[in-house]
Amino acid sequence: MQLKMRRGELDSAFERKLHGRYHEMAPNVVPMDYTKDPDVKLPMQLIINMPELKENPFKERIVESFSEDGEGSLSFNDFVDMFSVLSEMAPRELKAIYAFKIYDFNTDNFICKADLEKTLNKLTREELTAEEITLVCEKVIEEADMDGDGKLGFADFENMISKAPDFLSTFHIRI
């Protein structure tokens, strides 16, 4: 009820569920009553151990992208933010923005070759040879880089991802 009062505007059932999960991770730190809006943050280690994220190769990046301080600890607001972006209802553009952030490992606002290599290594558990990795990264840049600067800006990324048939269905966590 308290939560609902706080922001009944958002999907309150969803939020209550999230609060439950958030509380469950650290019952003695997170209060049940959120009317006072306490300043509580949970460290990344706790959050990436959620079953929803545990198997995700990009879990650290996800949490970092959504944390306000960039260090990986999430306040409840960030937490809600994360799951609402990853929910089914979030629109493609929003998802694209956060996907871009997640794949931008060094947070320089571009997905460069180093980012691509990291992504690829995480996706394949480093089972490709160096040659193959170079080939794939080159191909990705060649395919998606529209402005020819050798790295993917957000415009390139969005253009590419907006045509992807299963981006919406895969970039999605059910909680």
Added chain:
Amino acid sequence: QKNKEENESKEEENCPQQSRASRRKNHRMKRNDGKKGGGERDKKASSKDEKESENKEKKTNMKGKEEENKQKKGRKNSASSNSSNSSDEESLSEEELAMLMEEVEQKKKLISTMRNKPWRMMKKLSVLREAQAFVEKFEGALGKGKGKKLYAYKMMMAKKWVKFKRDFDNFKTQCIPWEMKIKEVESHFGSSVASYFIFLRWMYGVNLVLFGLIFGLVIIPEVLMGMPYGSMPRKTVPRAEQATAMDFSVLWDFEGYIKYSALFYGYYNNQRTIGWLKYRLPMAYFMVGISVFGYSLMVVIRSMARNANESTADGDDDNFVFSWKMFTSWDYLIGNPETADNKFASITTSFKESIVDEQESNKDENIHLRRFLRVLANVLIICCLCGSGYLIYFVVKRSQTFSKMQNAGWYERNEVEIVMSLLGMFCPPLFETIATLENYHPRIGLKWQLGRIFALFLGNLYTFLLALMDDVNEKLAEEDVVKNITRWTLFGHYNSSMENSTATPAPLDPADVPRGPCWETTVGIEIVRLTVSDILVTFVTILVGDFIRACFVRFMNYCWCWDLEAGFPSYAEFDISGNVLGLVFNQGMIWMGSFYAPGLVGINVLRLLTSMYFQCWAVMSSNVPHARVFKASKSNNFYMGLLLLILFLSLLPVAYTIMSLPPSFDCGPFSGKKRMYDVIQETIELDFPLFVAKIFGYVANPGLIIPAILLMVLAIYYLNAVSEAYQRANAELKKKMQLQREEEKNKRNNKASTNSMMQDLEDLLAPSTKSESSPKQAEDKKKDSPNQASPVGKQEKAEVLNSSPIAAGRRAAFIPPPHVLVTRPLTPGTWAPYPQPRQPWPGGRPMGPFPGRGRGQPRYIHPV
């Protein structure tokens, strides 16, 4: 406390901007101190204020209209950024009303698109609260807001519908048999191996339908309503065989009781109608025999057409193969370690597949040399095929002379089989070795390999059919003799019983009646035997060649002189071509045999079922993926084409025997007729009115059939031409699209994009770039980044530059920005802050790169 707040709010109402400005100044001051704690404290304070105002809001809501004034004040408090708009709402003119309405609409839009904004949750919440308060308040004034409940209901239903659809989809995929198994195989072995299993599953489906057709319309009616076992000679084991009829060795050869069961043609009676249903069994038998072929043809051709459609439908999205694989292949829903392992494997496999494709397309070698090698390889393989064809022909000839000799040894009797299996064993590896000369893409290589082995196996089929025809001719000759004997025996039996007693003669026991050889059952038994032995050979091969080998390699590797896993025996790869061809030829046997052995389809269904589980297990447990995992072609039409060919080939002998050989006189549903198809004429004459027979006669006239065939050929020609034209147009369009894409690329190169989304992104990202602490760098970057072309950005930049002409370096960022507050448009309504994703305040950007300041900016946009 309430009063106090109200006072405060009134104060603020008087000079909201100023108070805000002072507040902001305070913030700035604190920040410039560099204390993070200050910001924190401030945030807490502000959030507390928020809370209080909100609580109040709620109370007033409950209290109703009397307190509307108070409420308004409270609201104004929270919606202060545009509070002056609502100050004198009592005297609204038409214009203002329109404006208000517009604004309400805007707010509503904002609320509905709130989810889409890439803001921090804090900012979202505060903006949302403001907007909602505003709408709630003025909607009432404008007499709107009744549809709220309906809207909520609609939203709920939409959500439920989405959920239902999702569940239904899940249910549907769960209903596809072995989908998970195949997906697992695919993720480890690639789509080419999976394509075999998909083909196997498809085959199983077709066979299940055939099984239903034959069992439902032929076997079960005969068993239920036909004469019982032992009531007539064709349904009884002859006296001579009765002693051994139940022995396993006899049953294993499909003799004895099995031979005289409903599994084979001979068991069926030629009674025109059976049972109380007056079921016309001979007619049904014939029609089912035909419809097995009809259905198979239809299904094969239909699935070929569908595959062809699919492969052309999504042929144009290969622009982003690698990018999509990179960014959308991981499924964020995965939460199960096993699934995750599979997913990792499948992503790796699919990357490898695409890499192989890419490498193949980039290959540039001496084209003349390659052409020469390919021609050479084909010549070699044609030589091999001709040689083996001649060998088979020679051996078959020889076996015919051997069969006439009485004292032929074991080798002489089995020479054909031995030669055939030797050829089958050594030719495919030989072909594969020769095929390495050609250096094809593995996918195309597989097709060639399939085609070549298929040609080789046709020899197999040919010898089998030849032997069978010999057998049949022999049996037909024998039959004429037996026919007379039977007549004489019966005659003698009745004569003798007449002489002995005056009573009616006891009928001859059915087991004692002399039989004809019943060539149809012989053919059926031959084919069933072949099928069963094929099943056994396949399974034993898998068990020995894959499983035992894998066990040996795995466990003997600890105590062996060389590395078994990497060296000579190593693990087996999954033999796609061999397995597909095995399946195709097996199916050919089934089609050929199902007319003479209705039970054969049942055996085949069992075989496919066990094969599915057994092979899935064998693949996962004892095979290794191919060295070059390659993607299966989108349509597995090549397999289907082979299947169609074998269907046609197996249709020929069956059609020949039905049309031109006389059925046996004492067994099967057509006994006593001259030809099997007479059963149709009989039915038409006896069961249909006269004019149907007449029409049938006209239709069967060659004068009608030949023009019909001609017409069909012409239609095929026309359709073929049309489809070719479409294909050409398709290719043309693809080329155009490619050109357009390149053009777009060039265009983008030239002009910087003005994407408002970029700004939001920048807002989000800017504070996280605090690691690079030099503002100089940040400044440079901003100049480079394309989003600066947007009007807001430009304006802001201009402001910054104006205010600090010496804006280079550190100083630019240190200058306090009071001027920005001044330049902020004061008149409400002239600027609409909400639909615009970014507030024209001095955002975090000029201040952004300060170390240790945190990302506080969006928090303070909600002054209380």
